[in-house]
Amino acid sequence: MHIYLPIADLSVNALVIVLLGAGVGLLSGMFGVGGGFLTTPLLIFYGIPPTVAAASAASQVTGASVSGAIAHYKRGGVDLHMGGMLVAGGILGALAGSVLFAALQASGQGDVAIALIYVLLLGTIGGLMAREAIMSIMAQRRGEALPAAKRRHHPLVAALPWRWRFYASGLYISPLAPLLLGFATGVLTVLLGIGGGFILVPAMVYLLGMAVRVVVGTSLFQITFVTAATTLVHALTTHAVDIVLAALLLIGSVVGAQFGARFANKFRPDYLRLLLAAIVLLVAAWLAIGLGFRPAEIYSVSAG
Numbered sequence: 001m002h003i004y005l006p007i008a009d010l011s012v013n014a015l016v017i018v019l020l021g022a023g024v025g026l027l028s029g030m031f032g033v034g035g036g037f038l039t040t041p042l043l044i045f046y047g048i049p050p051t052v053a054a055a056s057a058a059s060q061v062t063g064a065s066v067s068g069a070i071a072h073y074k075r076g077g078v079d080l081h082m083g084g085m086l087v088a089g090g091i092l093g094a095l096a097g098s099v100l101f102a103a104l105q106a107s108g109q110g111d112v113a114i115a116l117i118y119v120l121l122l123g124t125i126g127g128l129m130a131r132e133a134i135m136s137i138m139a140q141r142r143g144e145a146l147p148a149a150k151r152r153h154h155p156l157v158a159a160l161p162w163r164w165r166f167y168a169s170g171l172y173i174s175p176l177a178p179l180l181l182g183f184a185t186g187v188l189t190v191l192l193g194i195g196g197g198f199i200l201v202p203a204m205v206y207l208l209g210m211a212v213r214v215v216v217g218t219s220l221f222q223i224t225f226v227t228a229a230t231t232l233v234h235a236l237t238t239h240a241v242d243i244v245l246a247a248l249l250l251i252g253s254v255v256g257a258q259f260g261a262r263f264a265n266k267f268r269p270d271y272l273r274l275l276l277a278a279i280v281l282l283v284a285a286w287l288a289i290g291l292g293f294r295p296a297e298i299y300s301v302s303a304g
Contacts, residue, residue, distance in 0.1 A: 007242035008052045014248055020046065021060065021252025026259055039249065040192055041118055041283045048245070050111040051101075054192055055231075055240035060249040062227040065220045072217025079168035079214045083221040085175050086182035086200075090226030093186020098233045101190050105238065112291070117192060119288045125199070126280035133274035140270070157207060169210040169218075177208055182222060189230045 003014040024039050039060060043053035072078050104113050160174035185200050200219045204210045210218070235241045 003244065003248075005048075005052075005242050005245050007056075007240060008048050008245060010047065012046070012048075012245075016046070017245065017248040018252040021249035022256035023252075024249075025253030025256025037118075037122065037192070038279070038283060040114075041122075041287055043245075044115070045286070050114045051105060051238065051240045052242050052245070054114055054190075055234040055238060056242045056245045056249070058189060058227045058234065059231040059241060059243070059246040060253060062224060062231060065223045065227065069217065069220040069224050072220060075217075076168075077214050077217030078221050079166060079210070079218045080221070081164075082166045082169050082171075082178055082210070082214075083218045085178040086185075086218070086222040087225045089179040089182025089184075090186035090189070090222055091229045093183035093188075094190050094226060094230045094233050095186075096183070097187035097190030097230075098237045100187070101234075101238055114192060115287050115291055119284050119291065121188075121192075121199075122280050122284035122287075126277045126284060129273055130277035130281065133270050133277055136270045137274065157209075166210075168214050169208070171209060173208065181207070182226070185222070186226050186230070189226055190233065 001014050002011045004011050020042055021039070024042065039057040040050070040053045043057065044050050048056075069078065157173055157177045160176045162174050162176065163172055164175050165172050181200070181203055188199065200222065201215055204215045204219065205212065231241055
């Protein structure tokens with residue numbers, strides 16, 4: 001069944017979009033990530049304009065992260081104090097990102113810039129994830145135990161002024177650290193349509209030194225508000241949010257996430273991380289090929 005997307009200005013197979021959302025939801029449930037970093041590239045592969053894909057994916061991530069944030073809050077897994085600083089920084093970042101997004105659109109280089117940022121970001125994150133997973137798997141096969149990582153914030157974070165106590169996270173650091181981290185995530189959310197969880201979670205652990213028990217819940221708390229703000233910013237400024245596309249993706253992702261959570265219990269965490277890293281690197285390579293190869297037709301003209 002084909003359906004017309006008013007903002008993307010093209011007709012798509014609704015079942016394909018729902019299945020695409022279900023696939024991303026399946027991966028989200030298995031790996032514990034928002035899935036936005038895969039949604040946008042997959043939509044681009046299908047033929048959705050990158051600007052519309054990025055803006056619409058943010059609204060899908062909002063809906064997918066709400067239930068997770070509520071569940072973690074009920075179990076005491078959300079640091080509201082820390083989350084508030086991340087949200088404040090994220091909203092400021094979303095506003096700054098919207099200005100940059102509009103400038104890229106006006107220059108005519110928005111689509112290329114989004115794809116290029118994705119290649120660099122996914123390639124780096126995927127490489128680091130693969131390295132860590134392979135080291136862990138090899139150590140287990142040799143019967144060696146990896147040294148436990150010490151939970152401590154980065155020296156740059158320690159150098160920032162005006163320290164506050166974040167009791168739930170067990171930290172005594174400057175509020176500027178989560179504010180700046182949230183700002184960077186907000187900019188990326190606007191530009192790429194990602195929730196930012198796959199960047200935010202490692203940063204909260206390795207840069208801020210947060211207690212692991214509140215990292216995922218606090219990340220989802222921030223993602224919920226920042227992606228909602230991002231959707232609103234896109235709707236008011238770039239007008240690139242296609243609500244029909246977002247609704248189809250959300251339907252699929254909600255169903256897929258339930259099955260993904262069940263499958264996750266059947267695999268070892270190290271192999272799950274390695275599989276996710278392989279998927280991320282594959283997507284990055286595909287986007288890089290699309291940027292580097294000359295198309296068969298440099299331009300085309302069609303009658304509306």
